[in-house]
Amino acid sequence: MLVSTARLHSVLKTAVDGIIVIDDSGTVLVFNDACVHLFGYERDEVIGKNVSILMSEDDAKSHDAHIKRYLDTGEKRIIGQGREVSGCHKDGSPIPIELSVGEADTSEGHQFIGIIRDLRARKAFEQRVRDLQSNLVVMTRVNALDEMGAAIAHEINQPLTAVMLYLQTAARRMKTLEEQDPQLLSIMTRAVDEADRASKIIQRMRSFVEKQEPQKVGVNLASLIDECVELVMLGHKNDNINVISNFSDHDYNLTVDAIQVQQILVNLIRNACEAIKDCKKQEVYVDVDIAATDVFIKVTDTGPGLCEEVREQLFKAFTGTKRRGLGVGLAISRSIAQNHGGDLFVEPYVKGKGATFVLRLPLGLDGADGQSNLASASMI
């Protein structure tokens, strides 16, 4: 008897799951260490009390009735099967738990044994995955639309400018010719009007984008990077890819539009993961260099790298080589970076090395991250 009591105690003590034993009136007889940890109550605060203090208000009210009904009718509601319920911490906060209940007839009467598994970590993880996934959708869709508009506007501007000017000059020249051709002149005028219409569309697109200035706030750079890595890894769960952030200064804050910067980094890391798919070594590193007036965030991969000819085209929209990609990621990313007063570029090709993309972000103007630097720079 003594031996088995000692054994029981050590089981209760070492069990990772919470273990509670109650009698048929709901009074707590056993409350193990894991429970102390989980519910925040000391053992002697609970032993001898009704188990309902560990439950949400609704469950607590009906618990005694449940026990009674079971004892009277033998109808099982929870016994023998696990169920997700909500427990109540000493501080009143709800705790998601999985509860399985067994019963035993002992010399001291009918008893119920509850095994309790803490679901907080799992719930938090599930929530996080959901958040990240919806973030990803928002980031790559909604934001892409405006930024794509900006990128397109920017690229079309140049040829459109040339077309307008050529046409207007040609029309001007026509008018000075001795032999007038009213029909040709009218056709040219209409061509100018059409080019004008196109330029109005571009302007509208631009003013739409300009309404959405970056919302800069202080963000923790290390967590921002970690989150991006996590986001991309969601899509590469089963691959052997290793993404490593070498920046772990969790005290370093930067004033930026977090969503937009994340959008750039997600795109860079995702591109890198796609580039290394068929490589022997599949690693992506994120490094941070903090200089006097700028922060440089570098994404390096162990892929094939980017040769000179490809690099020229990289940041132009719709030049991607992937079947499923739109090929706008980098064009958009660069325009976001520039909208932030920063830039996005790729380091020169080194044979046998992967690609390194560098995102430059200026340190904020408002003193949160390096006002003194900027002030002295502008005084020179």
Added chain:
Amino acid sequence: MIHVIEDDFSVRDALQHLFTELGASSCTYSDAESFLNFLKQVTAKDCVLVDLHLPGISGVEVIKYLRELSDPPHIVAITGKSLAEINKAFTGIKRPPIVRKPLKEECLLREMDLGTALNSA
């Protein structure tokens, strides 16, 4: 003389055709560096049309150099950049007239002091 500093070939070429048609002589440069070689020859009678987004030395830098001349020319900036970028580029610096791309003849000619440029042609 009209000096055009613009990195996009077609835009540069179209501008030159326009000015030739208007009877003004123009000189084009594909970047700030090649223009700055001729900086000493620029006079108050000239007009300088400069793109803000240039490879290497930026358009804003060119504008600063021009203003330091004893006889600064009329300056017009052209740009495809967003308002925010324009604002940022000109923080603490007086702005010249700015014409945004896509350029239209009317807007451009309105801002350029073509009277002087044409006279000097």
